[in-house]
Amino acid sequence: MNTVLAGGFASFASDALNKQVQVDAIGLGAVYALMAVGIGLVFGVMRLVNFAYGQLVMAGAFALAVASGHGWPVGVGIALCVVVVLALSLAMERVVFRPLRTQSAAVMLIATFAVSFLLQSIALLWFGPLGKTATSLVALNRPVTVLGAEVRKISIVAIVAAAICVALLVLLLNRTSIGLHMRATAMDPSTARLLGVRANMVSIVSVLIAGALAALVAVLLTVQYPTVTPTFALQETILVLAGVVVGGMSRLVSATLGGFLIGYASGILGGALPSAQSQYLPSLLFGLVILVLLVRPDGLFTRGRGLVERV
């Protein structure tokens, strides 16, 4: 597909630019994959689609913006971002997720929809519709030359950070006892509880990990989009949710791949389409999502029937 697109705009897209588009798309895919891990992890353990995940990222981004507005050092800003996002995640888990644990998936989805609007409107009240600017890390937007291609540093940082996080998570899930508990809960919550897995502990840990990833995503996204508004990361969350369902929610791996794929696709299409057509990019992506869901409702990367639905 890529050669077709590149061929169509040969004058516009030289080989080097093409490499650049590729790396940027993989970088975007990496950021989306991180969000997909955060959403997929919480879904696996609690059977809850967290629509409010994007607002965690938004809150973290505002923390960064406030820190940069005060002229605090970058480290302090990132620390503030992590603290804010983790505190918010814990509060969300305690106040919303836990009381709703026994409810149907639809009720939980609408509840997180409400939480997402609540946080968004609080941000609107607090910071206004124009938002604030986070400038402390924009230096990462500068290009470096890698293998003859001009690549923005942030794309490389995003790819490396995502790879490290996923590797750490795999180690945690497979090599520690809390990871074992989480996998057991994801597979069969009631049996896991019977065998002595502490449900609250497991859900708190998964929400904290998801929160830490949201903080990282906030840092990565503010570099590319320094203007932080109440709708920051909203579009990304919708796309990642679609990607996660497209990939398949029954396993973390397939959900993550789905998230990566939609980020990569949107990066490639956004980079390759001429501007007259690129305004219809969301339609194209959503159309693809619907198409995949019709062909593989349980997910692109799953085998057999998913465990989500019965009828």
Add this chain to the structure above:
Amino acid sequence: MRARRATVELLAPAALVVGAALFGAVVSQTTEVYVVTALISVSTVVALYVFVGNSGVLSFGHISFFAVGVWAAGVLSVPVAEKPATMPSLFHFLATTTVGNVVSLVFAAVAGGVYALLVGLPLMRLSGLAAGIATFAVLGITNNVLRYYEKIGPGLNTFSSVPETTGLLQAAVGALIVIVAAFAYQRSRLGRQLRAAREDPAAARAVGVSIYRQRLWAFALSGLLIGFAGGLYIHFIPINVDAVYLDLTFITLAMLVIGGSTSLWGAVVGALFVSALDSLLAEMEAGLNVFGLNIDLPEGSRIVVVSAIMALVLILRPSGLTRGREFSLPRVVRRAEA
């Protein structure tokens, strides 16, 4: 007894609507605007209920059909002379046609219904999360196309010069039409089959209910009604494409869930309750004087309160204010059961 109970189930929501309209007729001009908004919300939420309530399947896509209704009624009823100002690149036949109020509402309903039917044909095969995300994708596509495709509407411009024919009377009559249609549907053979499938899909299938077909009918009818509601809305205030996207989706779902999503009564109560609350908060944002106490909320606190209440209702009472039951008089119920 059964017939009497059915009458009560229809009359209670209808009476609520008539009561609200009468209230709107005696209050000041500014309050009347709130009442008209509330009545249009009743149409919208009841239309959404026809699908979501009867099928138990969540849809984030219904505001697409509302938006299509807005576009159909809006484009068709702007006078030909006014069209070039906001919609310079319309298709020729759209640019040269203008229809009256009622005809434009019919077109809005038909456009919503046909679009929902077309979308539903493939989508109703899905269920659960896949269905939720797919309907969301429909909303995304609709919004994206309406935003940039200027041959069928104003694009990013605001719809102006649409005749403002939706007053108290039209809003109330519209809401009553939608309520009667929803009631007739849920008591019909089709409606009962779909409700049976909601309660127990496997058992419904075993007695020969085609869940796909029933969901599709409900989806199309629901799209038709919500398209009609969209037509009512554009004849009330000029709006642009941002007014028919995520915020409206959220508030409409919130009204349905807060009222109780499995009953017509719940849909009407939810719409009126949230509208009343929203109007009150809007007044407070503007500065309201209650018994010498001056309340002045900061701009934007309405949506904070509404979403907090929605989350609270879901946590404390997930089946909604009415517990998802139809309205019934206590005495009548006891006799019917005996």
